[in-house]
Amino acid sequence: MLRWKIRSWPWPVLLAMAFGVLMQPIGAAASTPPNAALLTQAEDLRTSDHPQFLRLLETLQQQASSMSPHERWQLRYLQGWQAAFRGDYAGAEGILREVIGHSGDPPLVAKASAVLMNAMASNRHYEEAFELANRLMADLPKIEDTQARFLVRLYVAQVLSYAEQYDLAANYFRDMLQALPPGETSCKPEAMLISVLYQSHKLNSASIELPRGIEACRAAGQPIFADTIWLVKASLYLDEDQPDRAIALLRQIAPRILASQNYYHTQNVQEEFAQAYWKLGDDDKARKAALAVLAVSDPGDINGTLKDAYEILYRIEKKHGRAMAALTYYEHYAAQNIGHLNDISAKTLAYDVAQQRMLAQKLETEKLSRQNKLLQLQQALAAKTIETGHLYIALLLLVLASVIFWLLRTKRSQLHFKQQARLDGLTGIFNHQHFIGEAQRALQLLERRRGDACLVFIDLDYFKQINDTHGHAVGDALLKHTVAICKQPMRANDLFGRLGGEEFGILLLGCSHEQGMVIADRVRTAIETTPMNVDGCAITFSASIGLVSTQACGYGLQLLCREADAALYRAKRSGRNRLVSHVEHNDPVKLFQVGHGGP
Structure with a gap:
């Protein structure tokens, strides 16, 4: 029996393909020059009308020589977004780093950093992505633009879901829904909330979050986010053994998804077709859809979508007695499965490493701060006649800190022993x-x-x-x-x-x-x-x-x-x-x- 892997690609990755849609354009006055107006229009159309966006982007690239430096950096940012959208993460990273390092525009730098963070995570540079997320959150109070602040929080919450911190990410998105900045709609946090709820198995096909999110994205003119939610709903139908309903839904959204040429959506719609037809026993259509997943995939790519596609092909060939073909597909499936599990481990490890580095940096900063305060205290004590009293106070604080440290260590040991008493020492599950x-x-x-x-x-x-x-x-x-x-x-x-x-x-x-x-x-x-x-x-x-x-x-x-x-x-x-x-x-x-x- 096939195991339907609804997280073939993590749904936060499916949202990451719409990096720039999270970025609202910087407002332009009625008297803006032609280039600025086209840039604003292009940023508006990225996901609401992607073909028109590509035509505008081509026009803007032809007019680059007549642009101001600020406009050229805006164009460069849009080029980086488009590279990420079509799955060219290495190219996107290079472009976005240029924008961050040389544009000198704080709101544009914040937006480009958020896109870069997602591009690095999608390109499996998890440790760098989580470290950038930590830096963005640390710099959040310095970002004056309210829209940029909102977007940074949104992306950081999304990156948390990469590390399977679903409950924490869901809380971030719920908080954002309660405090939307002016001009922002609920579409983006709604879609991302749905993705993390799905990852944590807290949704079914009748959940009210799905129609609410779809309606919000439809009203906001964001079809890519709406398609992401539709794909989640199709996955839920498959989980609930309703392949006929899944196929009916996929047939409605597939033409639009295939026309958008989005890498992740294209892979997933074909893979969901394959799963649905397999469940219905239509081996020919299941095989055709699974082969379509392989056709659109990058060479050497390893992900859960490919794993599931190879598993379907293996099952079909085995069912029809084609042993050699079945063996070939099984070898690909096993390689994808191992790579998928390794990728999950890599994300978790990278998140832990980033958290430890952040903690170490924080401790180092606090250490330097304490050293500076101690120096100031020594200078003050030297100028006053109450030096002895101050020394006694410092000693008392040191003793108090030692006591608190000892108490914390004791509590930590108690928690450790309690956990050891509950868990099996070898496997880490309940004894x-x-x-x-x-x-x-x-x-x-x-x-x-x-x-x-x-x-x-x-x-x-x-x-x-x-x-x-x-x-x-x-x-x-x-x-x-x-x-x-x-x-x-x-x-x-x-x-x-x-x-x-x-x-x-x-x-x-x-x-x-x-x-x-x-x-x-x-x-x-x-x-x-x-x-x-x-x-x-x-x-x-x-x-x-x-x-x-x-x-x-x-x-x-x-x-x-x-x-x-x-x-x-x-x-x-x-x-x-x-x-x-x-x-x-x-x-x-x-x-x-x-x-x-x-x-």
């Missing part, structure tokens, strides 16, 4: 005791609301053989690899713990039996199709899964564990690499998945 405790509390709350939940037990097949063959270090790495795979289809409120050895437990909250079966089988399929690379050797492995739902067995954790374990035992006895579900308490266990390697 057995904490998982059982949290599951018990969650089920009690769920019983009062009469909600549904599914308990899933996962056991890696032939794990002892892997340990014996490759050693315990590889076995430990395989357990961590399994945890990373299992986390992908899980929702934010699901509980995940290591029950012991190679056995894991997942409590899917607010999840019906049918939904639980789909998620559990996605986990099984992902484990089966995602080998671990060790010294150039791919170690393939599989898992047996047992599932029980509260619909069948109620909310007693002891009974749920017993039935889930029985279902897992049945999966093992039936040949492993299977998902088995306990349907009803008094009925026999139902075998959901038979055979190996696919539904």
Whole structure:
């Protein structure tokens, strides 16, 4: 079964293709010269009428020799925006750095810096992007132009979503919606808020945010932002197994997206078509759409959209018995999958490094400030007769600071030990005791609301053989690899713990039996199709899964564990690499998945 990766490209990246649309033009009086008027008009039309914008840009480039220096820098900025829009991030970075370094126009520098920040993130220069975000926020009080200040905050919030700081980014966007500057509409923060809510699994196709955002962008004349929201809605339809509705929506927006020639939108609309046709069983159309994704992609590009396209092609070729073609596509899929996971790790690491550097710089600044204050104090004490009293005060402050520092260290140690008591030392997920405790509390709350939940037990097949063959270090790495795979289809409120050895437990909250079966089988399929690379050797492995739902067995954790374990035992006895579900308490266990390697 295919796992629909709605974040094929992070939705903040899909918004990043509209870098310059965030930038409102600097107002021009009725008597502005022709070049200034054309520049203002071009900035207005970038995403509302992109073909007209390109024609104006060509006209402006022909008239560059008659422009003032300030107008030439405005033109250079528009050229940088267009380079980023079409996916030429390296070219965009060079142009935008020129604008920042030489234009001498603070509002234009702020706008170009914001575009550059997104271009660097899209070009996987994450560490530089996060460091620039920190600098922009530090310099925010110095930006006098209210529009530029708003845009810097907007872009910084967007960059936070690159580092998967979704809740923090969502709070930024909500704050901006409450305090829009004059002349600004709610379209941009609404669209970005929708993207981070989608990333954090807090949207469905009926969420009120979607029509509200689409209407705001339609009224503002921003079709690219509206198309981004439409693509999110199509993804939600696919997540909810409504491929027919997804196709109907995609057919409406595809002509406009393909005409805009936007790199990310073009990739994603074709990939969503491929996913929808695959779900409907139309292999020919699914294959054509997946190949269209490859056709528009840059050589050597690695992203989640390409990963999903290769997976569809692999599944189709495998289904039709074309083994060589299936193997070729599987190799591409595996490479994309590994690259995609590495990219996620790189973003997280870059964010942490940038935060640590910012903290170090802040501490250094505070150190210099303290040293300066101490020098001033010494000079003052030398000129006064109360030097001894001041020294006693300084000593008292030092002792107080030491006490506070000791208290903070003690508190930090307490928090560290508390975390160690809750988490499994190897995998970083809940240990057995904490998982059982949290599951018990969650089920009690769920019983009062009469909600549904599914308990899933996962056991890696032939794990002892892997340990014996490759050693315990590889076995430990395989357990961590399994945890990373299992986390992908899980929702934010699901509980995940290591029950012991190679056995894991997942409590899917607010999840019906049918939904639980789909998620559990996605986990099984992902484990089966995602080998671990060790010294150039791919170690393939599989898992047996047992599932029980509260619909069948109620909310007693002891009974749920017993039935889930029985279902897992049945999966093992039936040949492993299977998902088995306990349907009803008094009925026999139902075998959901038979055979190996696919539904």
